[in-house]
Amino acid sequence: MKQSDKTLYWKKNLKYLLILLSIWFFVSFVLGVFFVDYLDGVKKTANGIVEDPESIFHGFRLGGFKLGFWIGQQGAVYVFVLIILIYVILMNKLDKKFNIEEKEIKTSDH
């Protein structure tokens, strides 16, 4: 493999990682933690949790689930699977494009 190819291959890989990990962070933390109440159509106040009619998701149901609840207990896990799936496909394509031939790696002590 030429050095310029190597650099290009690595840069592509880093780009994929950056995009996919941003999705991972967005779904788990932005949707699943920070805005979960908003997606559920409620808000935390000094008097406990109350309905939030200002949320555009107020009253919204996804197959019977409130959106934030669904993301935390189902949706995020599906997205994680998809992220890895997409990464596997992208990297297999990249390996092909750069004509990388994988041999079995010899595990050894030396």
Added chain:
Amino acid sequence: MDVQIWTYIIVGITFSIYIGIAIGARAGSTKEFYVAGGGVSPLANGLATAADWMSAASFLGLAGIISFSGRDGSVYLMGWTGGYVLLALLLAPYLRKFGKFTVPDFVGDRYYSQTARIIAVICALFISFTYVAGQMRGVGIVFSRFLQVDITWGVIMGMAIVFFYAVLGGMKGITYTQVAQYCVLIFAFTVPAVYISLMLTDNPIPQLGFGADLVDEPGMSLLDKLDGLSEELGFNKYTQGQKGTMDTFFITMALMVGTAGLPHVIVRFFTVPKVSDARKSGLYALVFIAILYTMAPAVSAFARTNLLATIPGATYKEVPQWFKKWENAGLISWVDKNKDGKIKYGPGIAFGENADGKLKPQLLFDKSGELQRGKNNEVILYNTPSKNSNELYIDKDIIVLANPEIAGLPDWVIALVAAGGLAAALSTAAGLLLVISTSVAHDLIKKSINPNISERGELIAARLAAVGAVLVAGYFGINPPDYVAAVVALAFGLAAASFFPILILGIFSKKINKQGAIAGMLVGLISTLTYIVYFKFINVADNKPENWLFGISPEGFGTFGMILNFIITVTVSKFTPEPPQEVQNMVEALRYPGEAKK
């Protein structure tokens, strides 16, 4: 045939399968013992990783925790699956390319330092021992509940089985038994879940069923019903979260990063032949884990709805048979505080501590060994009732254990759940024991104490270390330290704060050097250890949000330790000499899965 005979038959069959596989997959070399010869297919490795990862806590505990915490339980669902994204994208392919046997191998070589290797070995041993004690206990509990065997004998039987395939077969034996164990545990979890989903919502897929409408009340969704029932009894709505946002963030992150830093999970990716296979097996692993992890919250909601709809307000005489069975086992208890003969359930703890100072019911026996019973024929307790009006104690484990009975399923399903719980506990225990024996034989003896040891000598050392580890784990299983539950937070926190940052930096930067890595690991390790030990062991009474640093609970502190570790490692590396050229070349080589075709 009754439940007990069914249980003996099904557990007997599964154990014979495990032993048969172990005999067929004996390890002949250290390479086979440590990494199954590096020739496991990605699919088999995905199945084995899923079984390795899902422990007795996932199988028995997860649905229970969520059932009692509602939406707040999401931290465990996201936290224990999201780590696989990090593993498959950031660690597995590169560590596979590195091509050695263990995580301390990588740390020692990448940071060209014996000190770094030893610190890594200590972390690996500590994390694995912490974890394995709980697994052996889980084995004992399943045996004692389903087969009426004494816990001690249950643990000894579990030890004998693990001994057989971990000591003989090493990683090779473990891998193929774990494949079988995954099949057993997922079947055992799915059957009752599908049945109950059909019963309550007429939808055979539990993941969809728990959002659907109830069969008995068309137009009323299960979750709305559950929210309503919860509020009526004075609980918070099931679908609302009470935990603070910042703390939720820190805990979720610590669990994710901790998962990605657990040595027994990482080492599984060393067993596949190629880098692309390491990526693929990360995908398979998460798919197989997700099947259980998306079903568990459905089971939680079904069980909670069933429970709240049938038990509160009922008189003791009308409660179903399963209630009385698990009452006799001390997993459900009722104290008739207002003497009305009816079961009142609400927030708060129903009674005080038992003789050991724990909040668990302690049953009373008369001289002939019979349970002592009260006016309504209920089991009475040593514990004094508390001041609040709640009269009911329900153990979290009951959610999965009693599920088949609550749904009125046939006896063989109950037996299947027992076999599933055993499969989950044994597969995780075996994976951990392997890390322990590898750490001792390979990282300590071969790489540190006696580098001239022969291949045969090292294999013998590995087997002896496995024997030693099984015995230690068994001892802790029979005499569990009080802090088993608390140390799980510790294991994740430490994995997050010690390993994860230096693995990532070691792969993605060539300039990080040994001074940085050692300083980072030590700071991450010591800060997290101090914080968790202080709040969980030394000053438990202070473990309240107002005393926490930046409002971070001990469970979430691993994230903080991880951030510290990152900062220290990078800063120290900036002001100390660069790593030698050959190390930088090695890092460069990690980035390409192979050479270009000629």
